[in-house]
Amino acid sequence: MSAKLFTPITFRDVTLKNRIVMSPMCMYSCEPEDGTVQPFHLAHYESRAAGQVGLVMVEATAVQQAGRISAKDLGIWDDKQVEGLKQISDRVHAHGAKSSIQLAHAGRKAEDEETNYSASALAFNDRYQTPVEMSTDDIAETIEAFKQGASRAKQAGFDIIELHGAHGYLINQFLSPLTNQRNDQYGGNRENRYRFLSEIIDAVKTVWNGPIFTRISANEYADGGNSTEDFIYFAEQMKQQGIDLIDCSSGGVVPAKISAYPGYQIPGAETIKHQAGIHTGAVGLITTGIQAEEILQNDRADLIFLARALLRNPYWPKAAADELGCTIEAPKQYERGWR
Known part of the structure; x- marks a missing residue:
């Protein structure tokens, strides 16, 4: 049987061997609290690559020290952080x-900053x-920080950058009218609310x-x-600016009661994919190979982002292949137990 989950897909000059993505998940594991990679991070990410995930995405990594969610977050605001990040990329x-x-900045959700x-x-x-x-100076400084973060990501050998515009x-x-009540060029209508992200994309593309x-x-x-309609507008603008895929999560903007169930975020990915004409990623309580395959075969998204399922089982791709009646290549060291 040929499963779409295990077919390659190409973004520019980067080809993923399958459609399975390790979703970025904060590990809060930096000890000391300087944003540098620790032994845990190396084992954590390499194990999922050995498990045959097609794309391993490192957790939200702060472009400014004041932009960390917690003091234990990974960082990419300093050159000394590049070496450890490169070790992750090389092992993957x-x-x-x-x-x-x-690449991320927590903004008002930075918990440990004065x-x-x-x-x-x-x-x-x-x-x-x-x-x-x-202020506009603060905004310019943060945009520059995203640019420098992208430059360091390139030095570290990463293949793809994701900008964290969710949660x-x-x-x-800046994107949401619930949190953006500015009266300048960065607030008000959706065109202005998009400006901050637009300028980050433009800045990143000068070095990436x-x-x-x-x-x-x-x-x-x-x-x-x-x-x-607003999300479709944002997606259309990102497509025009050369963004390759929209990773469609939900929530986190303001306190809200969310009814989560298997596939509850898929409609957002499906709508944006077809109405904005851009690749999308599906994420959120996707747990089985059959569920992932349905999403892809029905053209509801192009990549499957897995979070908790990969925390439970680093070898989820093998379990999904067995479920779908497919054979996937084993890590050489594990061939004896793969079949």
Whole structure:
């Protein structure tokens, strides 16, 4: 049987051997708290590559120290952080997988900073401090930080960059009318709210010529938030700017009650894929090979992003292949137990 899950796909000059992606998941494992890669990170990411994931994406990695979600986050704001990140990329490549890194800034959801920043001076909830509204100089400095992060990602040998514009972090805070109440060129209508991300993309592309993905929250679960039409507009703009894929998650912009069930985020990926005419990634409670194959065969998305399923089983691709009646190549060291 030929399963689409195990067919290759190419973005620019990068070909993934299958459609399975290790979704970026914060590990909060930096000890000391300087954003550098630790032995745990090396084992964590290499094991999924050995398990035959096609693309391994490193967790949200802060482009500025003040943009960390927690003090234990990985960072890419300093040259000293490149060496460890390169070790991750090299170990992923050793198993035939491609490597990616998610460039991120937490904005008002930076939990451990004395001062945090956002599009507007609105706290996420009572547990979080009220952020400082970013000045145009702050915005320019942060855009430059994303650019420098992309440059360091290139030095570290990553194949793909993902910009984190989801889950209520800084880029998302500019995109959403729920969190952006500015009256300048970065606020108001959706064209202005998109400007921050647009300028980040342009800046990144001056130092990076590989594929770029963007993760968005395609449902904000709150009245007054972005509509489906807004997300399609953003996706169309990203396509025009050369973004290769929209990774469609949801939520996190404001406190909200979310009913999560298998495949609950797939409609966002499907709608954006067909109405904006851009590749999309599906993520969210995808647990079986059959479920993943249905999404791909029905043209609802182009990549399958797995999170908790890969935490439970680094060899999920083998389990999915068995379920779908396929044979996939084993790591040489594991051939004796693969069949």
